[in-house]
Structures are given as C-alpha cells and as structure tokens.
Amino acid sequence: MATIQPRTLQGFRDFLPDAMLARESIMDGARAVFRSFGFRPIDTPALEYLDILTGKGGEETDRQLYRFEDHGGRQVGMRFDLTVPLARYVAQHIGKLGVPFKRYHLGTVWRGERAQRGRYREFMQCDFDTIGTSSLVADAEIVIVIHELLRAIDVGPFVIRVNNRKVLGGILARHGIESDAASVLRALDKLPKIGHQGVAAELHDQVGLSSAQSDAILEFAERSGTPDTILSQLAGQVRDSELACQGLEELEQVVHAARAGGVPADRLELDLSIARGLDYYTGTIYETFLVDLPAIGSICSGGRYDDLAGLYTRESLPGVGASLGLDRLLAALEELGRLQTRPTPTQLLVAYFDPHHLHDYLQLATAVRRRGIAVEVYPEPKKLKAQLKYADRQHIPWVLIAGEREFAEGKCQVKELATGESHLLPWTPEGRELAEFLTDRLAGEARS
C-alpha cells in the first residue's frame, strides 16, 4: 500500500519535545504569576458563530479568518484572538462573574496570514485583563504583573514603557490636527524603525502637516528621560489642554503606584511615541522591550479600553490588560542564549542491566520518583553501551547501573554523564539515599 506523505500545513508547526518543554515552562510560570495576583483562568471555544468574529478586528483580520459551514449549516469561524471571545464571554456571563473581573487566558488562535518567515497561522496568546473598573490601580497593577512575569521567566534586563493616549490626543487637538490622529499615531509608531527623518517625511508628505506641526509633535514624542523629569517638563507645556493634563496626571499615578508595587525605577520608562491599538485603547498603553534585543519588538503589550463588550451588551465594561507574546519571547530567549532547552524531563535513567532484577529497578524507580526525581527505566535489556548512548542523546544527566555484583554488595552505581564520574551508593528499596544524592546534585547544577 502506498503511504501518505506525513507533512504539516504551511504556517503550522509541530513542537518537538525540547521546544515544548520550554513552552510549558514559560506557560507554567505565567499561570503561576497570574494566579498570584488573583487573575482567574477561563477558556472559550476555538469555534464561534461567524457574526461574533467578523468586523471586530478590521478588514485584514476578516480576510485572515478561517471560516466554514459546519455540519448543521451554521457559518462558523476559528478565533483569531482572545479579546473578541473575551468580549462575547463577559457580555454573556458578567452577571455570574461579578466585577472587578480579573481573568487570564492562555489559548491558541488562528489567522490565515500570508505565509512568511516568522509568521505563523497558529499561535498561542497569553492575555490578562481586569474588567469592570476604571481605577488606575488596575492600570498600575498591569505594570506590576508584567514586571513579576518577566522576573519569573528570567528574561534578563527589560524595560516596560508606558504612555497614555490622552496626552498625545490633547497635544494633537491643541495643534488642530485631531482629525488626522490615526495617521499621525501610525507614523509615530514607526519611530523605532524609520527614525526621525522618516517619520517627519511621512507626517509632512502623507498626513499633510506643516513643518511646525510636525516638529512640535516629534519633539513631544521623542522626549526621553526618567518619568519624573518628563512629567515635570511636560506639566508646563500641556497646561492649555485639559485632556493632555489628565493623561499626564494618570501617567504619574500609574508610575508611582507601579514603583510602590516593586517595579524598579530603571525598568519603567515613559515613551510618548507608543500608540498601539489605534482605535481601541483610550488611556494607559504598555509595551515591553528586552534591553539586549529591542529589535525583536515588544514582548508584552496592552492598554486601557473604555468599552470592551459594546458590540454584545449595553452594559459598559471598561478594562485594562496586556498580552504576553509567547512565540516572540521564546524566539528572543533562544537568540539571547537564555533558553535552557532539553529534550526530556528525565533526570535519572535506570539502566535495564540485569533481567533478573527488573522488579528491583521498577520498585526503586517508583520510590525515587515519589521523592521528586524524574526517573525513566530503559525498557529493554540492551547492551549498556546502547542505553548510555540513549541517555547521552536525550541529555539525561544521571544513569543508575546495578548488576549482580552491585546487588550482592547492596549498592548501586550512579554515573554522571557530563563528567563520566561514578558514585557508589547504598541500594535500598525506599531509594532515600539515592534521591537525596540526586536532589542535592541537581540543585547544584541548577545554581551553577
């Protein structure tokens, strides 16, 4: 019989165990941090009625939607983000959930994007939001969560940049260019990529601003320094815009509250040029960059919105949240050499050395496993060399070898593959000495 060629669709990925262990480790870490703040997990279906999804993310998103007719003749689509399902979810369940409603959601989403390097049609989002409160405490908490999250994942030095849409909104209004706000913001978002000259050209040629207007906006957006310096410099400049003043006041509160919540001064910056989510965010905006790899872009972004679920309910639900870019973060950590990948969770391979002692091996493996060590028993009594080769290939750090001689002496050999050193330990069915020895050595390795 002819075989079917095993292959995956373009833009879709198989995860091999080393990649998957790294993903699981970050997801576990993220869940633990979200829970430590009282964010509550939810999940929603992969498939939704098409009318729930279309028209929510703009024309491009509509085009990218995986859509079809199901068995019951219903028009359905696969979720393309976790925000639209969240809006539908809270509209449906907010009575049961109550407010403030803090939720996290780790889920797969699908977008039929044009295939290109580094762009996937299936990827994971890790969102967290606080719904149903306008309090800036929630805005500050998002900064604190991002900080704890990236500390826990151990990403190396990073900077969280905050802005507030009202500041730039007020400035634009003062210069009489509020009707062009979207195009101005879109141009400003390109600052890191095309630089001052490029943005100035775009503001002039495409948006139609005068040189004076363009200069004023750019001077504003490019301001840098500590949050306190910028805030005090600006306070005078925006005096005549109520909206900008309000934005500054909000930024100040968020920055100070975040610092109180343990975010060090050098990890939190104001950046008046960030303007993501053009039609969506209404207050605080967040982006997060790795100091050693800023070019990969923001790894955790979000902001405040006035009305999450207006399409599905008349109840007004303001909220604030952010999303960790898991795939981008993994790519960055890999590039920085900070990703500790290993092909298996196994810490000790018990060699199947002497068939008469299989039951001893199985007994010991269970005992040591229950003491917190990941133990694998090789399933076949192959030559020791083949079993060691397997351990080596899987990067299993320790191998236990016990044959007739060791059993006669009540001992076992524990071999460290990295050094080739062997240690002779007492063999007891409870495996206490062995487990303690390995716990100690493995903790030492993790530290070094």
Added chain:
Amino acid sequence: MATIQPRTLQGFRDFLPDAMLARESIMDGARAVFRSFGFRPIDTPALEYLDILTGKGGEETDRQLYRFEDHGGRQVGMRFDLTVPLARYVAQHIGKLGVPFKRYHLGTVWRGERAQRGRYREFMQCDFDTIGTSSLVADAEIVIVIHELLRAIDVGPFVIRVNNRKVLGGILARHGIESDAASVLRALDKLPKIGHQGVAAELHDQVGLSSAQSDAILEFAERSGTPDTILSQLAGQVRDSELACQGLEELEQVVHAARAGGVPADRLELDLSIARGLDYYTGTIYETFLVDLPAIGSICSGGRYDDLAGLYTRESLPGVGASLGLDRLLAALEELGRLQTRPTPTQLLVAYFDPHHLHDYLQLATAVRRRGIAVEVYPEPKKLKAQLKYADRQHIPWVLIAGEREFAEGKCQVKELATGESHLLPWTPEGRELAEFLTDRLAGEARS
C-alpha cells in the same frame, strides 16, 4: 446600534473560572506525573491536510470531521483525536526523536457529533505513549503511570483492569470463530451494560454462535478473581492455543512488573471481557474504573498496538499507551463531591481602605505575593462592606484591613471570612509575619 447576541455554538463550552481552575489543577498534576516518568511533551497543529485525517478513524469519524477549504485552496480538517496526529508526527520526526520515544500530549480535539447531553464537540485529550519498543516493561509502565496519575489527582478508590487481546483471540480461534472476532468482541464489550443474558442473545442471534460456543466464550470473559487465581486457572485451559498462552504469559509479566512498580494488588484486576479498540489494539488493553462510580465508564484507557504509523511510513513502530478522559473524570469527581472548586486563586484580599495608604497596600501585596501567597488588592476605595461582599462572593478566605488607626500602631487586621475572626498582626513592608501566618493557616485548611 443593535448588539449581537452573545452565544456559543451547540456542543461547545465556555469555561468559567471555577471549572477552569479545576481543569488546570488536573492538567498540571497530569503533566507533573508524565514528566516524572520521562514522557516528553509535544504538540501538533489543530489543522491538518485532510488526507492525513480521513479514513483513519472509521466512517463515523470521517462524518464528524470539521473540514473546509483554506485560503490557499487546500482541503483541511480539524484533528479529531491525538493518535492520528501522533502517527503522522512520528513518521515525520522519528529520525530526530530516536526510540524509545515516550511522549505526552494534552490537546483539544473536535468532532461534529450529534449534539446530546454530556457529548461535546470540543474536548481535551491527555494521551501518553511509549513508541518504538515491544518490551512488556513499557506495557507495565503504563499501568504504573495510571496508578501514580490517579493517586496524584486524588480520585478516591479505583481499579485498573487489564486484558490481552491475544488471550481471547486464541480462545476464539480454538472454537473456530476467529472470523467473527470483531462482532464477538463488540458483544462482549457490552457485558457491563446488557449483562450475561443480553450478550448471550447477541452472540447467538446476531453473531450466529452455537450455544456451546457462546457459553464457552462467556464463561471465559466473565471469569473474575485475583489476577493470580485467574492466571493459574486459565493456564491449563488454554494449553492448546499458542496465541492464548502467549497472551497469558504477557499478562502475567505485566501484572507482576506493575506490582513491583508500586501498584497495590487490590488496584489491579484482570478482566478478560474488555476488548476496546477492535481493529487497533493487538496486546495489552487497559481500562480504569472509579470504585464509587463505575457506571461513568473507564476514565483512563488504552492498549498496545503493533504498528502506529503504517499509513505514513514503512518503518514499523510498535507502541503502547493510554489516554486520560479529562472531561469524564471531572464529571465523576464533581458527582462524587471530590472536586474542590473555587472561583479564584486569591488567598488574601487587601482591602483598599484608606486612599492615603494605597502605596503601602501595593508594596505589601508584592512582598507577600513573593512569599508564595496569592494576593489581590481591591482596585477601588469602596465601602469596606462592598469589598467584603466581593471577597465573600469569590470565596477569598482572608481579607487584610488597615486604616489610619492600624498604621499608627504599625499593625494590620487580618480577617478570616469563614469564621469572622480578626487577627492583629505587625505591619512590616516585607510582609514576613503576615506571609508566615497565612502560609500556616492555609496549610492547616488544606489538611483539614
């Protein structure tokens, strides 16, 4: 503007936080157990080329497949189980993975089933398999994994039932009814539901067995007792069937090795009537029942197969594995009152009591959180009564209250909602006393 009615598709579910916390807790536990045996996580895409999926699970599965044409005109389908993707995956990657290859995979699958109570069109599977070895050590290990898994999840008393397809295969052959094997096995699988008389009638009327044949088969399948008793009784009876003898020998090895690996005698039974996966399993077969709720069916099932990936590669890949039925298990635990659901992970709510002390609250929350307690700061300075009501509704066990008086004294009040009792503790920005107090109390609760 008219709003869109927020709703989910029939057969699909939103998970509210309490249900999701229970799911996450079981999935976390399962992953930890799988890793402790050296099973390695993988993931595969939700969407596959249609020809990878069709014809692999029988006509019914083909009918239930969610399928459509994607943006590039490709015929695609959503995965309906994790076994077919695994077969495709190992065929594609086995050179990189090596054998034995032990993997686990927690993933969502989709089936457009006829909607009925308790049947979902989207559900989660938790599979674990060892690929590339015929050794019975791997078969025994599956029993040991099931045992550790259900111990870890704390499901209450359970029994793992094992069988071997070769035993019944040999018996059928001896009675000259091997060509009817599939229909006989299908009838025997109904023993728990329709009983002896029902199965006898089906074997006679539908399969066309003689009364003598039907009696012999049923006497065989209904045998019960300890594995050792059954094995010794049968040894004499199957002497003239080499296949049945081999099956018995295999069962004996699996049972003894599983016991060596810590599975107590009373949790492991032989059941010669179980015959799942008619065209698929070739050796050991597993089912697992909760002693207090057997009627809900097997919560963890699987078996050995000779050739996993024959449709995609000419390399012969035998394997053995099982699958934890997460949705069924959760339903069972809920029915048994063993599911500890709570709406939030928060253990301490810091009341936003005095706006002048917001920064103190945020500082303390971070400190206590870093000491392992899940802490939420209420985001608005509402009346204390409203904040306590929120805590009560979310089943948050402890609330911290500190206002001018407490700050003047360097203290804080910690209120236990279940008893109404308040405790006065020293307030320190490091939160050590508070964290130690709560850790102690929460551990006490978990024990009681």
